Amino acid sequence: MPYVMTTCPFCGCGCGLYLEVQGQKVVGVAPSVAHPVSQGRLCVKGWHAHELATSPRRFRTPLVRRDGRLQEASWEEALDLVASRLNEIGAAGGPSVVGVLGSARGTNEENYLLAKLARCCLGTNNVDFTDRLEALPGVFDLPQYRHLTTPSLALSDLDTADLILIWQSDPSQEHPAVASRVMRAVERGTPVVEVAIRCGQLRSLAQHRLAPRPGTDVYLVYGLLRAALEGRRPDTPAAEALAASVSDWAPERTEAVTGVSADLVSKVAEMISRAHQPVITCTRATTVQQHAAELLNSLSALSCLSNGGAQPRPVILWLSHYSNLQGARDMGAVPYFVTGCQSVVREETRGKFSRSWGIDLPVEPGLAAWDMLGQVRGMLVMGDDPVGRLPDAGRARTALEGMEFLAVIDIFPTATTEVAHVVLPGASFAEKDGTFTSADRRVQRVRQAASSLGAARPEWRILCELSRRLGHAMSYDSPSEIMDEIAALTPPYASVSFAALDVGWGLRLPAADQVALPELNGADEETQSIVHKTLPAVGVEFPLVMTADCCLRAWVDDPMVGGTVTLRRELGADRAAALPIIEISSADANESQLRDGQRVRVRSRTGEMEAVAHVTDDVSPGAVVLPFAMRELAAEVMPPALHPDSGVPILPPCAVSVHKV
Numbered sequence: 001m002p003y004v005m006t007t008c009p010f011c012g013c014g015c016g017l018y019l020e021v022q023g024q025k026v027v028g029v030a031p032s033v034a035h036p037v038s039q040g041r042l043c044v045k046g047w048h049a050h051e052l053a054t055s056p057r058r059f060r061t062p063l064v065r066r067d068g069r070l071q072e073a074s075w076e077e078a079l080d081l082v083a084s085r086l087n088e089i090g091a092a093g094g095p096s097v098v099g100v101l102g103s104a105r106g107t108n109e110e111n112y113l114l115a116k117l118a119r120c121c122l123g124t125n126n127v128d129f130t131d132r133l134e135a136l137p138g139v140f141d142l143p144q145y146r147h148l149t150t151p152s153l154a155l156s157d158l159d160t161a162d163l164i165l166i167w168q169s170d171p172s173q174e175h176p177a178v179a180s181r182v183m184r185a186v187e188r189g190t191p192v193v194e195v196a197i198r199c200g201q202l203r204s205l206a207q208h209r210l211a212p213r214p215g216t217d218v219y220l221v222y223g224l225l226r227a228a229l230e231g232r233r234p235d236t237p238a239a240e241a242l243a244a245s246v247s248d249w250a251p252e253r254t255e256a257v258t259g260v261s262a263d264l265v266s267k268v269a270e271m272i273s274r275a276h277q278p279v280i281t282c283t284r285a286t287t288v289q290q291h292a293a294e295l296l297n298s299l300s301a302l303s304c305l306s307n308g309g310a311q312p313r314p315v316i317l318w319l320s321h322y323s324n325l326q327g328a329r330d331m332g333a334v335p336y337f338v339t340g341c342q343s344v345v346r347e348e349t350r351g352k353f354s355r356s357w358g359i360d361l362p363v364e365p366g367l368a369a370w371d372m373l374g375q376v377r378g379m380l381v382m383g384d385d386p387v388g389r390l391p392d393a394g395r396a397r398t399a400l401e402g403m404e405f406l407a408v409i410d411i412f413p414t415a416t417t418e419v420a421h422v423v424l425p426g427a428s429f430a431e432k433d434g435t436f437t438s439a440d441r442r443v444q445r446v447r448q449a450a451s452s453l454g455a456a457r458p459e460w461r462i463l464c465e466l467s468r469r470l471g472h473a474m475s476y477d478s479p480s481e482i483m484d485e486i487a488a489l490t491p492p493y494a495s496v497s498f499a500a501l502d503v504g505w506g507l508r509l510p511a512a513d514q515v516a517l518p519e520l521n522g523a524d525e526e527t528q529s530i531v532h533k534t535l536p537a538v539g540v541e542f543p544l545v546m547t548a549d550c551c552l553r554a555w556v557d558d559p560m561v562g563g564t565v566t567l568r569r570e571l572g573a574d575r576a577a578a579l580p581i582i583e584i585s586s587a588d589a590n591e592s593q594l595r596d597g598q599r600v601r602v603r604s605r606t607g608e609m610e611a612v613a614h615v616t617d618d619v620s621p622g623a624v625v626l627p628f629a630m631r632e633l634a635a636e637v638m639p640p641a642l643h644p645d646s647g648v649p650i651l652p653p654c655a656v657s658v659h660k661v
């Protein structure tokens with residue numbers, strides 16, 4: 001029975017696995033023993049990845065909306081309709097009223113072609129993907145912050161770390177390959193510290209758990225920095241500025257603001273101070289916070305304390321939720337970059353891409369995904385689901401429903417395909433060639449093991465067909481040829497080719513091994529007061545703080561999980577909740593005489609809702625945790641807002657009360 005080596009399509013860890021093939025069908029999965037990430041292991045998602053290819057939920061034919069219903073159509077009819085409608089809308093309203101969304105689940109080659117199609121065929125830089133929100137766009141795409149979301153650390157750095165800080169994330173839920181590395185590190189004696197409002201499954205391994213009040217993480221880091229710098233003589237002007245910026249954050253003040261005891265702040269600061277190679281793991285739970293820019297900036301400042309303080313080095317291992325979030329950014333599915341973060345407004349970039357693509361690159365940066373919703377009238381979505389992914393699900397749904405034309409390429413039904421005018425069936429990861437770029441910048445092969453299901457087609461072929469109809473034909477014989485073009489245009493990918501990737505376990509892209517010491521805004525009274533004003537105002541009427549947790553029930557609402565029978569069962573995705581579930585600490589539950597499983601009323605200053613209470617000691621007293629997947633059910637109590645710096649949608653924590661119904 002043939003086995004085809006490929007890359008897991010779920011999370012950003014990038015485990016290597018073999019697909020077991022019988023005839024034209026994939027029937028099973030086996031982990032690669034020698035692969036540097038999987039090392040002979042897979043998590044439950046990886047073990048059932050083959051079910052994506054054979055799922056009965058897959059789209060098998062193109063669908064066109066007629067009489068209000070999506071009905072089967074031929075490829076010719078569906079492609080002609082997509083091209084003609086996008087052309088008409090663009091011709092009537094100009095390139096700014098059409099746009100495309102790519103995908104952190106799609107391959108590099110698909111994202112590159114989609115971005116090229118938008119720029120060459122539709123004449124617009126309205127190119128984005130909603131999971132880019134994880135990387136806090138608009139802030140971290142600025143040159144001074146880019147190192148924070150262009151990861152330099154590798155998963156293997158966990159093997160040599162002398163301190164691991166797990167910051168508001170639960171690797172056992174979101175990134176199991178990281179969790180198993182943390183467990184092995186603990187066996188070797190590496191201390192682990194968990195910073196979490198809701199502790200994860202690794203809590204029993206952590207030497208210390210710090211539970212800052214929701215919204216106060218950044219102050220906790222100031223306090224840790226202040227305590228760790230105590231008694232050190234700053235050896236550079238930057239280190240001196242850093243010490244000055246956190247000088248107000250004595251452990252006692254840190255305790256008063258964050259709720260973390262001064263003693264614990266001092267203990268953990270001492271551990272940080274002694275560490276030479278600390279690693280801090282962060283996920284989207286950190287980057288979608290209201291003060292994520294300053295938080296990640298201050299976490300990055302911990303690098304000045306490592307390596308003996310001689311040379312700041314990266315300390316943040318930033319883990320993306322999906323398999324190819326890094327790759328989708330690298331491929332230019334971004335409104336202001338083409339590939340490799342090359343700015344669309346730079347003359348040199350414009351010249352290079354215009355020569356290669358045979359068009360004048362659109363001059364104006366495009367709209368971000370959340371701005372396109374509501375402003376764009378015609379859209380092509382490839383593997384993205386704005387309703388399922390954006391904090392403001394209700395607004396995304398209304399915007400998509402109001403579009404003149406919406407075409408979606410996907411393999412499974414989503415909230416977005418529900419309102420599409422045309423659905424084009426794409427190929428699963430097992431049915432196409434391509435590459436993913438993992439969270440730690442390892443470019444790896446995705447290999448075709450089976451033919452496409454029904455009339456489904458690989459996305460790169462669909463995009464080539466569409467480009468011909470849109471008047472600027474993109475023709476390629478294979479994804480390998482597309483990667484050669486990417487490599488020629490993208491300095492970090494210059495040495496990437498399918499032939500090079502087929503030797504060994506892919507290629508790690510070059511990354512900085514040093515960082516500049518960031519400047520903190522901690523000494524800035526104005527910033528502090530702005531941050532302070534945005535903290536939830538708790539009091540007698542609303543004594544608790546509710547926050548949305550991306551790790552809790554992290555994959556249950558995912559279309560890929562929904563498409564696999566075993567994962568639906570294992571992860572509880574079939575148990576659709578009529579009411580939101582909230583987690584509350586035993587201490588707060590006792591205070592309000594609540595029992596586990598009881599129906600409760602949650603009230604905030606903006607609204608109220610009924611929910612089911614899950615009483616647990618995993619949650620810190622004073623906090624109420626809502627799974628991000630259930631945010632739409634709680635929109636009146638915890639309304640989405642816009643990030644103060646970047647304007648991207650976020651879910652700020654809010655003060656609430658919880659009572660028995």
Ligand code: SF4
Pocket residue numbers: 008009010011012013014015041042043044045046047175176177178
């Ligand atoms: S840890 Fe991530 S990449 Fe590895 S098998 Fe699980 S989902 Fe796939």
